[in-house]
Amino acid sequence: MKHIIVLFLFFQLFAVSAFGQQYKYHIVKRGETTAEIARMYNVTEETIFRYNPDARKGISPNTKLVVPLSGERLTDREIRFREHRVQRKETLFSLSQQYNVSIDDIKRFNKHLYSEELRRGERIRIPLNLPKEEQEPRRETSGVNPLDLTVKEHVVLPQETLYGISRKYNITIADLQRLNPNMDTLQPGMVLKVRNGNVEKVIKVEGDLFKYYQVQPQETLFSLTRRFGISRDSLLTLNPALADGLKSGMVLKIPNKEDLEYDSYSEESIVNLENRIMNYDTKNLVVMLPFHLNKIVKTDTSDNTSERIRKDRVLQISLDFYSGVLMAIDSAKAKGISTRLKVYDTQQNAGKVHTILNTNDFSNVDAVIGPLVESTAQAAASGLERQGIPVVSPFSKNGGGSLDNFLQARPSDEILSQTMISYISENADGKNLVIIADASSSAKKQQLMGAFPSARIVNPKEGSYIDQEELTAALVEGRPNWVILEANKIGVISNATSYLNSLADKYKITLFTTDRNNSFESDNISNRHLSKLNFHYPSVDKVYSPEANRAFIKKYSQKYGVVPNRYAVRGFDITYDVLLRLASSGDLYSSLKEEGTTQYVENKFDYDAGSTGGFANKAIYIMAYDKDLNLKVVQ
Known part of the structure; x- marks a missing residue:
């Protein structure tokens, strides 16, 4: 579904x-x-x-x-405006009362007010004679006058979401669903029942990272910083109107620390780009994915389409990834970042990519995300290199060669391996190192022997059999034994982990690998054995925490009816990172060079310029099983 x-x-x-x-x-x-x-x-x-x-x-x-096409009539008169110069202490609410227009109508004709505060001395346009049918629903944000809590109607506009409508009327999505029990999928033109929500001292905005607080009499900036655990500078940054002084009744924007979408700032080295937003220009984003819509004909029924999706793994991944893209655009919009999105179906074909590039205008595009397949991603980067448009490849394991505009968002296998080796090397003091490598991993074995010349070597017999006596002889009682297992054969992995598990009560054993390939996912490999051995491995992503990411999961589940999988999360993480980088710098390239490591739901990003061109993400996790079969980030 x-x-x-x-x-x-x-x-x-x-x-x-x-x-x-x-x-x-x-x-x-x-x-x-x-x-x-x-x-x-x-x-x-x-x-x-x-x-x-x-x-x-x-x-x-x-x-x-x-x-x-219907339902709205041309008025007999043009809208007239009054130019108003903002005076000290004036607010959008006071102006809406003075001129009898809604706050939304003032913002509609002064677009910068969607993301900025009123500034004393600036001149804004006030609509004086809006036709009744043109007026936006009034939404008062002050607690001075009683709110209109009557049920009214809202006509759904193109590209509106339940989240956006709930924000407009300050009610939850659950309230919307209760008011409209027969509502299924939102479509433009649908008429929904809505009502304004109650204004409390603290309003928790559904699924957002901020809440709004109404200043009480005798409160000070100092008392507010202590109350909400926020610095004075951060409070002023989020609320520019405070430059004119704190006033009773003001509504302030406060970080909602209890409802973070992702556990992104637990490490000191992580950069929070949400605190660095300064470019509110609309971002022009292009997404290229292999939807294969040419295979889904208009005469297909819903059942036929579902069957096609079930059989097409690439289409499944594309749709999951795209769902994450849409979530990221919604989250960026909540921060005041608007996005103009264009989506193209690459059909997993480099020729189709060239056709898209040759028949569409990319001159104002800030970034391209995709395509998924490495060959098509390189085709897109090659075609856009002369224009300098960055192309972010979500899954490519290899760089774009000499293409300066190619961004490899997935760390390469070489970076994964080197980071794991560095981790072991930095913590190897006092450890007994043992290397087990099958025939397919001979190159990695030589690399490990070069990095750890004192390590003991155990070679599998007859392709996959491990001599238990030889393995036991390589272990040291009374010292931590760090065993590095490099193998592609399921038999070697199963044999080694089984033997090591049987010895774990006598010897202190920790298991490592530089490459957790698909063979480790086999049903023949016991996760309980891996858990007992405190198995460590390098990973592009971490497993998100339902507790730390409850807001993101809740919002996604409300929109799509299921929890997000790793492809949806990757779509969110990559897109949100790109949008925040564009909003915190003049362009994406400047952000790549100036900003440090960013982190979101499951992925983190730290791009280095490649030796031959382009940029590659070098930020990875070292993951480990604990004794309760839980995966933890150890680095």
Whole structure:
């Protein structure tokens, strides 16, 4: 079911279907204006802007505009504005009361106020005669006047989400679902029952990293920093209006430490880019994934589509990854970062990638995420290298050769191995080292012998048999025995772990590998044996903690009906990292050079410039089993 939902969201990028209200795409012709287009469809120009906010900055030929086909009428008068110069102590709420307009309407005609505070002395536009049907639902944010708690109607706009609607009315998604028990998948034009939520002293925003606090009489900045465990500088950064002084009744933005989406800042070396956001320009992001939509025809039923998805592993991964991308865009939006997303189906074909690049305008693109397959990712990077557009490869194990714009988000196997060897070397004092390597791992064996010349060697017999007496002779009683197992054969791994487990009560044994390949996943390998041996291995990602990441898991589960898998989490982590890097620097390349290690739900990122070109992520985890079969991060 989740894959069907994600596929539906993907199709929404190309066609807007309606329920109760019909929409269509209008392709702008050369010389057309928004006023002319509005008259053509018998709607107001403000309606065009409401459905296409970027059109306010101007439209260009071949731009697609979403236009409602019915239900809205052209007003007889144009909207008039008053230019207002902001005075000391004025707030959006006081201006909304003074001019009898909603706060959302003020923001709608002054876009910077979606992410910035009012500044004394600035000039803003106040709409004076908005037609009733053009006004946004009023949402008062002050506790001075009683709130309107009556049930009202909300018309779903294109690309709106339950999360966005719940934020607009300050109610939870669960409240929305209770008000609309027959609601299934959101579609543009649906009419939902909504009501404004209660304003309390502290409002916990559903699924967000912040809460809002209304300042009480006699409170000071010092008392607030002590109350919420936040520095004075951080409080001022989050609430620029404090520069004019703290006032009773102000609503402040406070970090919601109890509801973090990911356990991202537990290490001192981790950089929190959310505290460094300074570029609020809309980010232009392209995602390239092999959806193989050419194989899913319009006549397919839901059952046929589900069967196709079940049989196509690449499509499953693409849809999971894409679901994480959408979650990241929602999370970035909550931080004031808007994203203009374009998605292309690469069909797992380099030729298709070249066609996409040659038939679309990439001149304003900030970053490309994907494609998944290494050959197509390199094709995309090669085609965009001259324009300097960074291409982030989510799963490639190898770099892009000499391509300067290729970002390898997955650390290479060589980096994984070297990091594990360095970890062992740094902690090897007083340890008895033993190396077990099968025939397929002879090169790794030589590398380990070079790094640990005093290590004892145990060679498997007849391909996979380990002599227990030889293994026992290599162990030392009374000292920690660190055994490094390098093998691709299931028989060697099973044989070695079984023998070591039987000896673990007498000898203190810890098991390591530089390559936890698929053979370690075999049903013939006992996880209880690995747990008893405190098995250590290098990993691209960690297993996320349901407790530490409960907000992210809850939000994802509400949207898709299941908990996220590792592909969905990787889609979130990579996309959120890219968006935060773009928002904290002038461009992605500057962030790669200036910022340190970032960390999210399961993945962390620290890019180094490659010797021949491009950038490679070198940040990995050292994972270990504990005695209760739990995986822990040890480095």
